[in-house]
Amino acid sequence: MTWLGVVADDVTGACDLAGVVGSTGVPATVLLGPPRAGDEPAPGAGCTVVALTSRTAPVDDAVAWSVAAGRWLLDHGARRLYQKYCSTFDSTKAGNIGPVADALADLTGGVSAGTPATPAVGRTVYQGHLFVDGRLLSESPLRDHPLTPMTDPDLVRVLGAQTPRPVALVPWPSFGGRTERDAADAVRRRVRDDPTGHVLLDALTDADLDLHSAALFKGDELLGGASGLAAALARRHVKLAGSAAAATSLPDVGRAGGRVVLAGSCSRRTREQIAAFPGPSVWIAVDDLATDQERAVTAAVAAVAAALRSGDGRPVLVTTSLDPGELRRVQDRHGRDRSAQLAEDALAAVASAVVDTGVRRLIVAGGETSGAVTAALGVRQVLVGDQVAPGVPWTVSVGPTRLALLLKAGNFGPPDLFSTAWAVAP
Numbered sequence: 001m002t003w004l005g006v007v008a009d010d011v012t013g014a015c016d017l018a019g020v021v022g023s024t025g026v027p028a029t030v031l032l033g034p035p036r037a038g039d040e041p042a043p044g045a046g047c048t049v050v051a052l053t054s055r056t057a058p059v060d061d062a063v064a065w066s067v068a069a070g071r072w073l074l075d076h077g078a079r080r081l082y083q084k085y086c087s088t089f090d091s092t093k094a095g096n097i098g099p100v101a102d103a104l105a106d107l108t109g110g111v112s113a114g115t116p117a118t119p120a121v122g123r124t125v126y127q128g129h130l131f132v133d134g135r136l137l138s139e140s141p142l143r144d145h146p147l148t149p150m151t152d153p154d155l156v157r158v159l160g161a162q163t164p165r166p167v168a169l170v171p172w173p174s175f176g177g178r179t180e181r182d183a184a185d186a187v188r189r190r191v192r193d194d195p196t197g198h199v200l201l202d203a204l205t206d207a208d209l210d211l212h213s214a215a216l217f218k219g220d221e222l223l224g225g226a227s228g229l230a231a232a233l234a235r236r237h238v239k240l241a242g243s244a245a246a247a248t249s250l251p252d253v254g255r256a257g258g259r260v261v262l263a264g265s266c267s268r269r270t271r272e273q274i275a276a277f278p279g280p281s282v283w284i285a286v287d288d289l290a291t292d293q294e295r296a297v298t299a300a301v302a303a304v305a306a307a308l309r310s311g312d313g314r315p316v317l318v319t320t321s322l323d324p325g326e327l328r329r330v331q332d333r334h335g336r337d338r339s340a341q342l343a344e345d346a347l348a349a350v351a352s353a354v355v356d357t358g359v360r361r362l363i364v365a366g367g368e369t370s371g372a373v374t375a376a377l378g379v380r381q382v383l384v385g386d387q388v389a390p391g392v393p394w395t396v397s398v399g400p401t402r403l404a405l406l407l408k409a410g411n412f413g414p415p416d417l418f419s420t421a422w423a424v425a426p
């Protein structure tokens with residue numbers, strides 16, 4: 001029975017959260033939404049995540065899809081709603097986190113409380129400022145993101161610019177190091193004082209997130225954040241229920257057909273993973289796609305097929321990724337949105353082509369990229385298994401053609417992920 005219903009703004013974020021929650025003993029499943037008539041949560045899932053592609057969508061679409069997903073989750077028994085956004089608060093200039101929070105809060109208690117802090121992957125929030133591996137967000141590689149460059153680390157200000165509702169902060173000194181009861185008082189007082197607003201929570205450690213989950217577990221407000229707070233809520237759920245479920249074992253997809261890595265992420269970690277990849281690789285240039293998309297995609301598909309045939313079973317990497325300087329030049333030539341669309345469409349087309357030839361195991365790097373690839377493959381639901389690294393679980397698609405998919409957030413996973421993750425593939 002679904003206890004936590006999650007509306008996630010991208011596919012890799014959904015898998016991150018489901019993997020992390022699953023590792024606490026709460027089985028989690030991901031529906032790639034918005035939900036359609038006849039969709040049902042997977043049986044036995046304590047946490048059902050609806051993955052949207054709403055992070056960079058127009059605001060009205062993001063709100064409409066999120067409300068549909070939230071209603072569906074509540075209609076299917078979810079006791080709490082959770083808005084999953086990025087641990088680095090990734091937002092376009094228009095900013096979808098605020099409007100979606102406003103709309104989802106209206107479905108629940110009218111107020112939201114949450115934090116992107118996820119110490120397991122180096123994201124902490126202090127005095128409302130977001131740090132990534134100890135650097136302010138604005139000084140981290142996120143300032144160079146292709147679609148959502150983050151240049152302001154002050155989350156109260158960033159969220160405040162996205163919503164007409166008040167945004168309040170629970171700063172660390174008001175709860176940090178306190179007893180569970182005192183910390184809960186500090187959080188609940190803030191939530192009571194702002195009954196129509198959004199409350200952001202500082203958090204430096206998982207212990208801080210456990211204090212927040214104790215304060216928020218029984219309320220009716222909209223919860224929000226990244227996988228850190230969701231995991232703390234799941235730990236609390238398991239503690240109160242007194243038992244954890246066994247890890248989900250994923251069905252085998254077989255070993256035939258070869259293995260492919262599709263990397264559309266330009267994030268620093270993905271670029272390290274590309275640089276460390278020892279196998280054959282095919283690079284697709286956005287300039288070529290802009291000149292003649294069909295020809296460039298056909299050439300890429302042929303190159304991948306040849307590499308799969310002659311590569312002794314080694315995985316093949318296909319990528320459009322660029323470093324920040326080159327990326328800016330491509331964006332200047334073709335426009336930010338158009339170049340992103342060309343890259344996503346190309347990798348999605350390559351994914352369809354290789355699956356048509358029998359490939360059943362794929363790693364996809366990048367949230368937007370994973371959204372495009374799973375849409376092209378017609379994947380509607382994935383079962384989530386063990387994590388290869390924090391926030392990086394293998395999944396298997398539900399449906400007649402089972403695919404093993406590792407849908408990886410751009411900045412996640414160790415540098416050798418593209419060659420080592422296969423050892424534990426379903």
Ligand SMILES: Nc1ncnc2c1ncn2[C@@H]1O[C@H](COP(=O)(O)OP(=O)(O)O)[C@@H](O)[C@H]1O
Nearest residue numbers: 146265267320339340343344366367368369410
């Ligand atoms: N060569 C390129 N030029 C312009 N945009 C690109 C290029 N390669 C990839 N992109 C775009 O960059 C974006 C990366 O976002 P995403 O896939 O979400 O990765 P991440 O998880 O790192 O945020 C995608 O929209 C992708 O299509």
Ligand SMILES: O=C(O)[C@@H](O)C(=O)COP(=O)(O)O
Nearest residue numbers: 012013016086087367409410
């Ligand atoms: O919270 C996170 O950092 C991730 O779950 C996430 O959302 C990452 O987004 P992408 O880097 O766009 O995959």
